[in-house]
Amino acid sequence: MENSRYSRQILFPPIGAEGQTRLGQARAAIVGMGALGTVLATQLVRAGVGFVRVIDRDIIEWSNLQRQSLYDEQDAAEGRAKAAAAAEKLRQANGDVEIEAVIEDVTWRNAERLLTDVDVILDGTDNFQVRYLLNDVAVKHNIPWSYGGAVSSYGTTAFFRPGDTACLVCLFGPDTAGGGHDTCDTVGVIAPVVSMVASLQVAEVLKYLTGNLAALNGGIVQMDVWQNEFHKRPLSAPKPECPCCQQRQFRALEQRMDGLTVSMCGRQTIQVRPAAGLGTPLAQMAARLAxxxxxxxxxxxxxxxxxxxxxxxxxDGRALIHGVEEEGIARSLYARYIGM
Incomplete structure (x- = not known):
């Protein structure tokens, strides 16, 4: 049955039986199970990557269904955790793959725990603060990672290999704030660009995991599917002055930034992340809040x-406060109903 499942992929000469075996032994982590993440996970699991960890902090809402391909109306109606729902659907697609669901916010506290026991990291996030964390972990532990971004009708992707290519800090500088970028909240997003960016990400990952390093793109790919524009520029070697990959300064990990994450993509929502955990079982909290x-x-x-x-x-004590725009109000509601 296994040979039948992967027969068409094995017939592809660059992969073949040996490459398929390597995929079955490989481990991948996907950060973010939204639009990009659901496509990334679907393709990796169906390709037979042996272990896939899916990580997400969010829940499924109706606005997600237009482009987040693993979820359905029942998931949105129930407000299920994305990572849990995704893992359930993925296991139905390929029971041979070990899938681990992690319902957490990736921060300096857990990034190394979640991302250092894999062969490759895939970016399915929507903010640069987390991407700088991914870059720090990847460089520090010499793990390749796939960057992807999609908003409106345009997208960008690159495959970073520590020591061989420039890193994210080489390209954009060490500013971990990452502000000033369009988001799906401000300009929307259409599904075709999501699928194209994620597919390019997976193609690079499959090349890497099967040992086809000469076939790697080696560049930054940018596209606008509405304007029919596709561009590629070379991904340079590491910059000698880079504070991250050359001077080994891991600012995103070392600054230990906590706090609120504002504007979860698609609606007015503020995340409150307290310093301490919840300390009370959810069932007990449910009875209190009823x-x-x-x-x-x-x-x-x-x-x-x-x-x-x-x-x-x-x-874990983290909460999403829906229907508010001000951080102070979100903190106040958290303190009133849950307690700081």
């Missing part, structure tokens, strides 16, 4: 509807 509004919960999260505001609370 006096204020309708509560639904499972082992991964609970959702409390307060009318104009909704709270999604995760087992």
């Amino acid at each position: 006096q204020f509004g309708e509560v639904r919960h499972n082992r991964d999260l609970l959702r409390c509807d307060l009318g104009n505001v909704q709270i999604t609370l995760f087992a």
Whole structure:
């Protein structure tokens, strides 16, 4: 059955039986299970990559269904955690692949724990603060990583190999704030560019994992699928003055930045991440919050509807406050209903 499953991929000469065996022994981590992440995960799992860790902090909402291909209407109606729902669907696609779901926000606290036991890291995120963390971990531990971004009708992708290519800091400088970029909140996004960027990311990963290093793109690919524009520019060698890959300064890891993450893509939502964990079982929190509004919960999260505001609370104490735009209001609601 295994040979039948991968027969068409094995018939592709650059992969063949040996390459398929290498894929089965490989380990990958995907950070972000939104638009890019769902395509990345689907293609890697169906290709037979032996271990895939899917990491996401968010829940599924109706606005996701237009482009996040693993989810359905029931997932959105239930507000399921993306990582958990994705893992369930992926296991149905290929039971031979070990899939680990992680419902966490990738920060300096957990990045090395989550990303250093794999052969390759894939970027399915939507913000540069996390991408700088991925770059720091990749450079520090000599792990290749695939960068991908898609917004509106345009996208960008590159495959970074520490020691061989420039890193993210070489390209954009050491500013980990990453502000001033368009987001799907401000300019939207269409599904075709997502699929194209993610497919290019997976193609590079498959080349790398099967040992086809000479076939690697070696450049930064940029496209606008609406304007029919496609460009590639070479990805340079590491810059001698780079504070990250040459001077080994890992600022995103070492600055230890915590706090609120604002503008979860697609709606008015602010994430509150307290310094300490929850300390109370979700079932007990559900009973406490039921006096204020309708509560639904499972082992991964609970959702409390307060009318104009909704709270999604995760087992690690992190919460998404939906329906607000100001950080102070989000903190106040968290303190009032959950406690700091």
